[in-house]
Amino acid sequence: MTGHAFKPDVYLMSHKRSPRRTMKTLLLVGRSGNGTTSCVQSINRAAQHGNSILTDIQAVECSGVCDTGSDRVESVQTVTNKVREELKRHDVQAVCFVLKYGVRFTKQEKDAVQEVRSMFGLNVFRDHGIIIMTYGDLFEVDSGEDGRLFMDWCREQSGDIQSLFEELSYRVVLFNKRAQDASKLQQQLEDLQRCLSQITRPYSLSDFNQALRERTQNERIALFKPTPRRDSDQDMLVPVRNRNTVYALVCRYKWLILCVFIITVLALFLLIYFLK
Numbered sequence: 001m002t003g004h005a006f007k008p009d010v011y012l013m014s015h016k017r018s019p020r021r022t023m024k025t026l027l028l029v030g031r032s033g034n035g036t037t038s039c040v041q042s043i044n045r046a047a048q049h050g051n052s053i054l055t056d057i058q059a060v061e062c063s064g065v066c067d068t069g070s071d072r073v074e075s076v077q078t079v080t081n082k083v084r085e086e087l088k089r090h091d092v093q094a095v096c097f098v099l100k101y102g103v104r105f106t107k108q109e110k111d112a113v114q115e116v117r118s119m120f121g122l123n124v125f126r127d128h129g130i131i132i133m134t135y136g137d138l139f140e141v142d143s144g145e146d147g148r149l150f151m152d153w154c155r156e157q158s159g160d161i162q163s164l165f166e167e168l169s170y171r172v173v174l175f176n177k178r179a180q181d182a183s184k185l186q187q188q189l190e191d192l193q194r195c196l197s198q199i200t201r202p203y204s205l206s207d208f209n210q211a212l213r214e215r216t217q218n219e220r221i222a223l224f225k226p227t228p229r230r231d232s233d234q235d236m237l238v239p240v241r242n243r244n245t246v247y248a249l250v251c252r253y254k255w256l257i258l259c260v261f262i263i264t265v266l267a268l269f270l271l272i273y274f275l276k
Contacts, residue, residue: 023056023057024057024058025058025060025086025093026043026057026059026093026094027060027083027086028040028060028061028132029061029063029096029097029098030112031066031098033100034098034100034134035098035177036098038134039177040060040061043057046185046189053189053192053193057093057196062079064078064079065116065119066112080212084205084208084209087203087204087205088205091203091205093196094128094130094195094196094199094202094203095124095125095128097113099131099132099134100135101134101139105159113125118215119211120203120207120211121211124203125164125168126168127199129168130168130171130172130195131172131173132192133150133172133173134175136150136174136175136177137176137179150174169198171195171198173192174188174191175188
């Protein structure tokens with residue numbers, strides 16, 4: 001990913017939390033500029049104002065998961081600690097991945113998807129994921145007077161974004177923070193609740209710890225994975241690790257190898273002598 005010129009701030013943001021575990025928590029993640037903070041504010045505002053659909057829901061923003069930069073390792077560790085503390089309080093009903101409508105699903109977005117998988121587990125989208133598509137006002141402009149439905153647009157997509165939609169079983173919600181029509185605002189909240197109802201099991205601290213163990217194991221494997229390198233003499237790919245291993249063995253047993261060589265040479269001389 002190209003990253004951003006600034007270092008992404010990493011924090012968890014939510015409205016007042018209920019100490020009861022009956023509160024459903026939505027964890028929102030997304031690249032900077034996709035409108036994650038606005039989504040959190042919209043959901044929490046509706047819940048705080050007594051919306052009947054979201055009375056038991058709180059939104060929490062986890063920034064930094066999908067961004068890259070010089071502080072990437074530190075950010076991952078910070079996010080890991082923050083998410084663990086949040087999961088100690090209550091399970092997460094859904095992990096919501098925020099995308100921006102009208103922007104191509106570029107390598108940066110694909111890398112962001114992989115970052116989410118790395119942080120929360122390979123099956124997080126399938127089992128616990130929802131996509132919130134922001135800038136819904138742009139979709140209304142694009143749909144024009146034909147009144148095309150957002151879900152129809154989702155099913156018309158192809159490539160990697162289609163694969164992601166299918167993995168999520170099309171749990172995709174369009175958010176338009178500029179909508180003034182109360183019915184439209186209500187509709188997007190109902191769509192969110194509909195997606196939540198399809199997730200049968202919340203994301204727990206044990207799920208997160210398992211994902212952390214898998215990530216640590218994968219990092220260790222990657223550390224010792226042979227790196228192919230072109231050999232200039234033979235014009236072929238030679239694993240560097242294999243080279244180093246052979247060299248280390250030769251250095252370790254060099255005296256034994258030398259003795260074997262000398263004995264072999266003497267044996268050959270004796271054999272030649274007696275054959276004559």
